[in-house]
Amino acid sequence: MGSVRDSFREYLSDHGLKTTRQREIILDEFLSSPSHLSAEELYLRLRSNHPNIGYATVYRTMKLLADSGIASERHFGDRQTRYEPNIGEEHHYHLICNGCGKIIEFENGAIEQLLLDVAGEHQFTLSHQRLELYGMCPDCKARK
Amino acid sequence: MGSVRDSFREYLSDHGLKTTRQREIILDEFLSSPSHLSAEELYLRLRSNHPNIGYATVYRTMKLLADSGIASERHFGDRQTRYEPNIGEEHHYHLICNGCGKIIEFENGAIEQLLLDVAGEHQFTLSHQRLELYGMCPDCKARK
């Protein structure tokens, strides 16, 4: 099970970094929270049970999680950096409601193939990709 | 020609806003600059010929250009908001080199159609979309 935790520990020790209580707590909270939280939102969630964990520590740890490949940084419309866990290797994309901020994830092999083709035409070696569709979800349209 | 300038004037008057010398100068500079500049970069470019145009005015004007549909806001890896002129109505996407920062624009009707399909499946009405591929360009790969 706790393989994510193990791989984080491994990443840390491989890089001469230390496994600390705070880092493990933050990782656990991240994994058991909804996706696409910002560092601040995570900090607020942690505060009730761990009021002694500092703001900067959450920021620093999220960056570590991104560096270690456990999480990915995302930037949607707003100003904050959001994080999502990296589950498997499939790419997925986002559909974001301008009205309520709801984020729907989707995958699409045909799109992915076309993207690879485009990259190939330009002789690019892709590292990552970002695809976001913004619009109004049915609920928000109805609410008007 | 100056139809972009005309449509900006029209947007302003339709919204009870005023056509000012500064706004016209900023629009001209924006249109005659490379794409994907940030407000700050535009401010720096303007400074030599128009040292009296303030920082905040450039920010405010760029926002107006985005609101009026003349420009689009873009967020790439870095922290700054960048602007690009909206040419016609076609959607285009970006291929960005992690090595040198080069940005290549491309269009692809097949991808666009698939995106519309996805939005339709979720009953979303799309307002805009964002698609970015990050990777290494051939030059940067060779340089290694």
Add this chain to the structure above:
DNA sequence: TTACAATTGAAAATGATTGTCAAGTTATCA
């Protein structure tokens, strides 16, 4: 356990962007 390097929390610093406000401009309409 020791000893040293990494980490923490709190607070200050940073960088991009936005707000404030007095003074200056623009557009309208008499």
Add this chain to the structure above:
DNA sequence: TGATAACTTGACAATCATTTTCAATTGTAA
């Protein structure tokens, strides 16, 4: 044209997210 009201401007302060600093604390390799 000129008065007037409303919008803008520039300078600078404020804000927001994030990063840095630093003294005190805590992992960890030996």
